[in-house]
Amino acid sequence: MSRIRAFLRLVVIEHSVFALPFAYLSALTAMYLYPRSCPPGSGSCGWFAYAPANSGGLSWIQWDVLLLVTVAMVAGRTFAMAANRIIDRHVDARNPRTANRELVTGAVSLRTAYVGSAVSLVVFFGAAAMLNPLxxxxxxxxxxxxxVYPYGKRFTDFPHAILALAQAVAPVGAWLAVTGTFAGSLPAIVLGIAVGLWIGGFDLIYACQDAEVDRKIGVRSFPSRFGVAxxxxxxxxVHVVTFAGFVWFGLLVGFGALAWIGLAITAVTFVYEHAIVSPNDLSKVNRSFFMANGFVGIVLFGFTLADLLLR
Structure with missing residues (x-):
């Protein structure tokens, strides 16, 4: 149990909540647009019984799919964090900001990290298999x-683009978990690109903290190559384009009033996030991190879910 707790600290398991909102947003929107019904007497769909799709209430929510999407997202993020810590442990040791991470200090053994990452990967593949063949x-x-992302800083000045690609997968995957086909998946692709740009754009801000150290130790990034400003x-x-992507997604899926209000709050949050960070003052980057990865996703998901429930 102590090894498990140490591993969970290593991957900051509580931050999994930041990874879920846009996957949920994509999955629930797909469920609303493409409801799955169970006619009376037909038994159950998946693990749970459903009322006919047009019966109102929450009958359109596919709880088994939502559970598996949650498992896949948490397992995938856990694997990603563990792999990142394992691959970057020597780089982390040379950076004062990251020198106290668990694999550097020995609070978590390398063996525990490998076992934890392997288990997470197996769970991820298992959840994917239970969702559908695609x-x-x-x-x-x-x-x-x-x-590839942790290795990216060794061969390119644009590792943030690799992270953007990794993050774009979640909304698309959540949509496919519901539909099982690429047909009609343009909204998910648009949302995936927007989310990828959102996280990639924020990673540019986050990497500014290490620009000077990265130059000294030979780590490549956009800020270390081109400067913080x-x-x-x-x-x-990038975040202007991100917001345009969110708007496009809203138009494609028919956002209602509440969802547009959530998007407006998101716009204000983006402005605030950039206003508190400047080339001469990076002290509020962590506040920007929690604002970007927590508040934005939760607000947009919350307002969109409320919008779907009220239709």
Whole structure:
């Protein structure tokens, strides 16, 4: 149990909540647009029995799929964090900001990290297999950028783009978990691109903290190559495109009033996130992190869910 607790600290398991909102947003929107019904006397669909899809209430929510999406998301994120910590442990040791991470200090053994990452990967593939054949077939493609990302800073000045690709997978995968087909998946692809740009743009801000150290130890990133000011300006431009993607997704799926209100709050949050960070003051990057990865996703998901429930 102590090893399990140590591993969960290593991957910051409580931050899994930040990874879920956009997967839920995509999955629930797909469920609403493409309801699955169980006619009377037909037994059950999946693990739970459903009323006919047009019966109102919460009958359109596919609880078994939502549970498996949750398992897959948490397992995938856990694997990604563990792999990142394992691959970057020597780099982390040379950076004062990350020198106290568990694999560097020895609070978590390398063996525990490997076992934990392997278990997480097996759970991820298992959840994908239980969802549908398409998810199982595509699951290795979802894992690939999670492994490549930590190595990216060794061969490119744009590892943030690899992270963006890794994050774009979640909304698309959640949509396919519901539909089992790429037919009609344009909204999910648009949302996936927007989410990828959102996280990639924020990673530009986050990497500014280490720009000077990265230059000294040979780690490559956009801020270390082009400077902090350029990184912040690029992040702002990327987040403008991100917001346009959210708007496009809303138009494609028919956002109602509440969802548009949530999107408006998101816009204000984006402005605030960039206003508190400047090339001369990076002290509020962590506040920006929690704002970007927590508040934005939860607000947009919450308002969109309320919008779906009220229709």
């Amino acid at each position: 998810c199982l077939i595509l699951s290795p493609l979802a894992v690939a950028p999670l492994i 350029a990184a912040l300006h690029t992040s702002s431009a």
